[in-house]
Amino acid sequence: MNLLKQIEQLILLQKVDSEIFSLKKKLDEAPQEVSTIQEKLETQKNQQAQVEEKITILKQQEQKLNKEIEEDNDRIKQSKNKLMMVENSKEYHAMMREMDNLEKTNRLREEEKLAVEEDLAAQNNIKSSLDTEIDKLENELKEKQERLDEQLDGAQTRLDELRKKRENATQEIPQPILSRYEFIRSRLSHPVIVPVDNGVCTGCHISIPPQSFIELQKGEQILSCPNCQRLLFWDNHFSDNGDHP
Ligand SMILES: [Zn+2]
Numbered sequence: 309m310n311l312l313k314q315i316e317q318l319i320l321l322q323k324v325d326s327e328i329f330s331l332k333k334k335l336d337e338a339p340q341e342v343s344t345i346q347e348k349l350e351t352q353k354n355q356q357a358q359v360e361e362k363i364t365i366l367k368q369q370e371q372k373l374n375k376e377i378e379e380d381n382d383r384i385k386q387s388k389n390k391l392m393m394v395e396n397s398k399e400y401h402a403m404m405r406e407m408d409n410l411e412k413t414n415r416l417r418e419e420e421k422l423a424v425e426e427d428l429a430a431q432n433n434i435k436s437s438l439d440t441e442i443d444k445l446e447n448e449l450k451e452k453q454e455r456l457d458e459q460l461d462g463a464q465t466r467l468d469e470l471r472k473k474r475e476n477a478t479q480e481i482p483q484p485i486l487s488r489y490e491f492i493r494s495r496l497s498h499p500v501i502v503p504v505d506n507g508v509c510t511g512c513h514i515s516i517p518p519q520s521f522i523e524l525q526k527g528e529q530i531l532s533c534p535n536c537q538r539l540l541f542w543d544n545h546f547s548d549n550g551d552h553p
């Protein structure tokens with residue numbers, strides 16, 4: 309296989325590798341989106357539980373106040389009835405005082421009840437917006453989860469295809485060149501093989517020495533950029549067949 313053919317194979321291999329790279333990145337990031345929603349949902353549910361507990365306590369307070377108000381109202385009613393039958397004024401005044409006290413206490417209870425009811429309304433408002441938010445997040449989570457499963461399936465299938473493609477591509481490339489490619493790939497960020505444009509390496513954007521450029525144009529060996537070590541090819545070698553990257 310001639311050198312240009314080898315370079316073409318390397319470029320093909322690089323295409324496969326960059327797709328594998330971005331697929332793997334996607335596979336890594338997708339579950340993170342799901343867990344972000346899960347965390348948010350958990351926080352909201354904790355808040356919901358706290359609000360529900362507050363509402364329960366406030367309702368108990370309201371019931372207790374209602375019961376006490378009712379009981380004392382009954383007592384006041386009974387006292388009023390008895391008042392008619394009282395014969396001496398000492399007893400009469402004692403009962404009046406008692407009724408006054410009961411009424412005063414109930415007025416305070418009514419005030420407290422109003423405050424509790426206001427608090428209860430506020431907590432119910434908070435709860436209803438939390439309920440809405442939780443509903444929304446649960447739907448979003450379900451949707452993301454389903455899409456994630458699809459994505460993972462699709463990506464896995466594509467990865468299997470790419471691995472086969474990669475295997476085929478590597479078979480066409482002589483072992484020493486493939487080793488160089490793999491070595492650079494393990495050390496440098498993408499890409500590994502780059503075109504030289506007007507004597508400049510498009511990997512690191514630094515001019516290569518004129519002598520190297522002349523050798524590159526001869527097409528007799530695969531050169532590395534002296535600065536970034538990436539493999540180089542001359543764009544013009546591929547401009548006539550139209551299928552270079
Ligand atoms: Zn370079």
